[in-house]
Amino acid sequence: MSRPRNYQTEAIIIKKTKLGEADRILTLYTPHLGKIQAVAKGVRRPRSKMAGHLELLTHSLVSLARGRNLDTVTGSQTIDGFLPLKSDLALTSYALYTVELVEQFTADHDENHPLFGLLLKTMHQLCQEANHELTLRYFELHLFDLVGYRPQLRQCVACHKPLKPVTNLFSPGAGGVLCPGCQQSQPLAHPLSVDALKVLRWLQNVDLSTASRLKITPALSHELELVMRGYLRHLLEREVKSTTWLDTLREQARTNALL
């Protein structure tokens, strides 16, 4: 039996590129079809009926028609527009960072239902008062899990002995933590404090709303961010583009606080 010509799916809009005069190519992340690309016709015109339902960072119910090359969006209805998130500069930037990671770590048509759930949960969490830095760390760690890069945080990746409560090392290349004795085997490892390791382990095992209630010092938060950033850079073999913007915002917040 041939596949139906029209179909409907839930989706989060994770990327858009301009096409022609008034069209866009959208990248949608869906629960059952994975990442798909589709053409949305006329959405750059002010009177487009679909444009508002197909903006970046929107959770929508999308109707599509199969095309020879790309599918075409025929209709769309917002499920959640994440309005609190979109009216805050920092939160929008955090959310853009999460969708960029999803876009980078997934292949077209590769179904990953839990990852869709994680992304949706994270965006809801960002709409609420919480420790958003930890929300991002939680998102990164669980993203690694779901795409097959779960870092080993329980035992040394080289000698497989349980880790001792001392400053160990995190090695992006080996995909986990090294004990001080195995330091020589991976030259690009960087130090990981006892507290940082504890938080990472804890994040791997709790749920998101618990995770983003934890209070940690700015120094520890920064350390965790650097560790994750190093691992991301190793896996993607490049920088995540939106981190530059996150840094700009943080820099600005710091100068404003000094004034």
Add this chain to the structure above:
Amino acid sequence: MNQEPKPTADAVSRLIQELNKLPGIGPKSAQRLAFHLLRAPEEQTSLLASALLSLKQETKLCSVCLNVTGADPCHICANEQRDRTKVCIVEQPQDILALEHTGVYTGLYHVLHGAISPTEGIGAGDVRIKELMARLEGGLVSEVILATNTNLEGEQTALYLNKLITPLGIQVTRLARGLPFGTELEYADDVTLTRALEGRQEL
């Protein structure tokens, strides 16, 4: 590779090649346009050619507002009648055309030439914010109107500029976001409707 005889004159295939580089013009459209121009009166083609040449030679960016202009400063910045205490911030020079067409706005402009888009790696340094801040420090401006697009990038840019400009003691306003003229309510999205409700006005 042996040279096959060309099916048409070199001049024609050169034009086809160049037209093909334009956005939205594929090889067939390029061919159609090229042959249309070949058949058109010479007057029309030379007008087109000189318009193309002057496009680059006779335009520059206004040193004040960064709009595309023939003379520097542009005719809007040079116009004494315009309200110098208001600056309207837009993403593209084309946006000025649309706003001027309404005939309602009498202040000045500033063109950013883009919008902040973190996922494409476009940060604050890649749009013309520095020029704007230097201009605002002059102290003449009392109101800044943010007229960036109402999509995510435009909103982000507006929120960012608001953070930068408010500490200077300048009033920052944003174009109202609501229902466009001629739309049907049932198709409106949540964000637009929420904003339209928040910004409702007495008749």
